Amino acid sequence: MKNITHLLSLVANDMHHVEEKMRSGIADRYPDLAAVVDYLMGAGGKRLRPVLTLMAANFYSVDKEKSYSLAASVELLHTATLVHDDLIDNSLLRRGMPTLNVSWNSGATILTGDYLFARSAELAAETQNIRIVTIFAQTLMTIVSGELQQLFNDGHGNVPNRQEYEQRIYAKTASLFAAGTNCGAILCGASAVEEQALHNYGYHLGMAFQIVDDILDFQGDEETLGKPVANDLRQGVATLPVMLFAQKSPNHPTIRKAVRRESVSDKEIESVVKQIKTSGCLEAAMTEARQLVQQAQTDLTVLPNNPYRQAMHEIADYAVSRNI
Amino acid sequence: MKNITHLLSLVANDMHHVEEKMRSGIADRYPDLAAVVDYLMGAGGKRLRPVLTLMAANFYSVDKEKSYSLAASVELLHTATLVHDDLIDNSLLRRGMPTLNVSWNSGATILTGDYLFARSAELAAETQNIRIVTIFAQTLMTIVSGELQQLFNDGHGNVPNRQEYEQRIYAKTASLFAAGTNCGAILCGASAVEEQALHNYGYHLGMAFQIVDDILDFQGDEETLGKPVANDLRQGVATLPVMLFAQKSPNHPTIRKAVRRESVSDKEIESVVKQIKTSGCLEAAMTEARQLVQQAQTDLTVLPNNPYRQAMHEIADYAVSRNI
Known part of the structure; x- marks a missing residue:
């Protein structure tokens, strides 16, 4: 696994302020939420979304305080969607830690997610930029409608086609990556061309990131991933490796x-996981992720060549190197 | 019951546009949601919040399109909170119609609420006014934290004191009434004094409105209200009539x-409802609501005396006259 600590150091100081903003306005106003906020924030994660948002915001002179608000808004929006997702999926573990709905009742979980949405909207508004607030709202709509689509299509009985898969991972992951880097560009007054480039970088990187996530689902085990191997397939969700495998073995x-939501035994899952692993489909999926990373890196070339651009270039490499 | 049709006619044409905005950007973008949106919108309600928002926005010359966006945003925010509330309370009926969580699964219900939050934020942003977006986000935080407070205090075993009750009905109802009229004032460029007056009008009217709701909970029956009599008390929530009654009969x-969340039989509820009704506490609560309405009407006196002000004055009377 690639170590990206040296890349993150570029915004390490800024990230302290972002972490503070993420906690502020929650625990201090509503002590009852203090424990849950610490819990959610402590659960960690790589904070890639706010880091990339900050980097995009630093290409030109930026109001630092507003950049912290924006980055915190992006991460809280992400956190809020996870809180609701875990409840919807009935997930019991996330990042190896018990999810909120295990320790709390579902009402408190729904409301905590709602509160985080609201606080994240307030932080977006702190940028005083109406375009940023609009992108923020539209991204939340994209994320939620992607999930609704998945619910409506539940058990329609087919492996998704490429367009369906791309729509899903765009909604799930790439939309927020793209929103973060796009809004960072807006905040520092980048040109329209640069803004589009930073949007596209976030988009391509986010797509690659989700494909790698989908590959990792086949590789780890419960202990390192915090969830069972092939968890998506167990839930009836066919991702890129399965799609590629199904092209070779259509029936x-x-x-x-699995895609019909009929019950599948552990033994059957283990057997098909072994077949997918030896089929070359994980490698084929990884090749696609690498191509997306290259596109993300190409997107950066219109921007001034500075330490932020270099770090964003390297972070893109990280997306396809983690844990593999 | 007072008829307010003639008052609403002042904004009837505007309200057509608001209804359109409430539906647009949902059903047209995501056909899967069309049915549920029609269902939610069709469930009716008096649309008091957007009506008052529009009236406040019309004191001075206003960008009509923005006023529709604002009013639609206010009503969708209200709708979104109801969708999540019904799930949290496990309510099976609202306004006499089955709630979303009866006909749908809980995942779809959570996501539909989230989608409505997002769309309502997008509509708020259409006003292009960052203060309005900020008030919007803060109002959602107030509403949600009021509900969280109630969850955390669940079964603490005491009848609430006056401050607790006021905080709760502010969060539940008055905050959004006040946000609507306040933002209406901002949108038409009212002076700071007028803006504060319109905020206060919404606040006082909202407080009165919720007290009357709490009184009605003791008066109707399941058929007219769509929920059993004394539903709040059955759920362990003591409202103003109960608080006043408990001052006379503390034990x-x-x-x-009920407030300890111990199980209470239908017979016990019916008996205490009868005692509360004959105690004069409903009338005492109504007297408080009337005083709040008078304050709301006094708030209006700093504003130019035009048909909107007159309508808002009369609508305040309606709040304490419905169904009693």
Whole structure:
């Protein structure tokens, strides 16, 4: 696994302020929420979204305080969607830690997610930029409608086609990466061309990032990932590795059963995971992720060549190197 | 019951545009949501919040399109909180119609609420006014934290004191009334004094409106209200009539059991409802609501005396006259 600590050091000081903003306005106003906020924030994560947002915001002179608000807004929006997702999926673990809905009742979980949405909107408004607030709202709509789409299509019985898959991972991941880097560009007054480039960088990187996530789902085990191997497939969600495998073996009984939401045994899952691993489909999926990373890196070339651009270039490499 | 149709006619044409805005950007973008949106919008309600928002926005020359966005944003925010509330309370009926969580699964219900929050934020941003967006976000925080407070205090075993009750009905109802009229004032460029007056009008009217709701909870029956009589008390929530009654009968066994969330029989509820009705406490609560309405009407006196002000004056009377 690539170490990205040296890249993050560029915004390490800024990130302290962002962490503070993420906690402020929650625990101090509503002590009852202090524990849950610490819990959610402590659960960690790489904070890639706010880091990239900050980097995009630093290409030109920027109001630092506003850049912290923006980055905190992006991460809180992400956190809020996770809180609701875990409840919807009935997930019991996230990042190896118990999720909120295990320790709390579902009402408190729904409301905590709502509160984080609201606080994240307030932080977005602190940028005093109406375009940023609009992008913020539209990104939340994209994320939520992606999930609704998935719910409506539940068990429609087919492995998704490429367009369906791309829409899903855009909604799930790339939309918020792109929103963060796009809004960073807006905040520092980048040109329209640069703004589009930073949007595209976030988009391509986010797509690659989600594909790698989908590959990792087949590689780790419960202890390192905090969830069972092939968790998506167990839930009936076919991701890129499965799609590529299904092109070679169109009528694989386990995959057919899984996407129809019929019950599949652990043994059947383990068997198909082994077949997918030896089929070369994980490598083929990784090749696609690498191509997206290259596109993200190409997007950066219109920007001034400074330490932020260099770090964003290297962070893109990290997206396809983690844990593999 | 007072008829307010003639008052609403002042903004009837505007309200057509608001209804359109409430539906646009949802059903057209995501056909899967069309049915649910029609369902929610069709469930009706008096649309008092957007009506008052529009009236406040019309004191001075206003960008009509923005006023529709603002009013639609206010009503969608209200709708979104109801969608999540019903799920949290496990309510099966609202306004006499089955709630979303009866007909849908809880995941879809959570996501639909989230989508409505996002759309409502986008509509708020259409006003292009960052103060309005900030008030919007802060109002959502107030509403949600009021509900969290209630969850955390669940079964603490006491009848609430006046401050607790006022905080709760402010969060639940008055905050959004006040936000609507306040933002309406901002949008039409009212002076700071007028803006404060319109905020206060919304606040006082909202407080009165919720007290009357709490009184009505003791008066109707399941068929007209769509929920059982004394539904709040059944859920362990003591409202103003109960608080006033508890001052006279501090150790009433049914009330003590209810606020401790111990199980209370239908017969016990019916008995205490009868006692509260004959105690004069409903009338005493109504007197308080009337005083708040008078304050709301006094708030209006700093504003130019035009048809909007007159309508807002009369609508305040309506708040304490419905169904009693």
